[in-house]
Amino acid sequence: MSTTLQVEGDNAEEGQTEPPTAALTEKLVRKLWAVGSATLVADVGAGLHRPGSESVFGGHKVAYYGILAGVLPAVAVEMATAFWLRRSDTPRLLAFAKGPLPCAVVVLMVLLAVGGFALTVKQA
Helix, strand or coil, X not given: CCCCCCCCCCCHHHCCCCCCHHHHHHXXXXXXXXXXXXXXXXXXXXXXXXXXXXXXXXXXXXXXXHHHHHHHHHHHHHHHHHHHHHCCCCHHHHHHHCCHHHHHHHHHHHHHHHHCCCCCCCCC
C-alpha cells in the first residue's frame, strides 16, 4: 500500500499547499472591497473639488468631470462583484472576479493622477 502526497502551487518544494478556495475567495472579496472603497472615496472627493488651474484639466472641466463620472460604473462593478462573490459558490463568478482586481488598481491610480491628490507640508 502506497500513499502519494500531491502538493499544488508555487511552494511545492517547501511542502506547503495552497489555501482552500473559501479562503482565496474571502481574500479576493476583501481586496476588491478595499480597492473599490478607496476608489469611491477618491472619486467623490475629487468630484467635490474643482480641477486646479495649473493642472492639465484646468481649462477642460468637462473632460475632468467626465473621467470622474466614468469611474463610477467601474467602482459599481468592483463592489457588486465583491458583494455577490461572498454570497455565491459559483466557480464561474470566482474566475470572473479575478479580472476586475488588477483593473481596479489601475482605475484607482488613474483617478489619483487625474484628481491631483498630493500631500502638502507647511514649512515653519
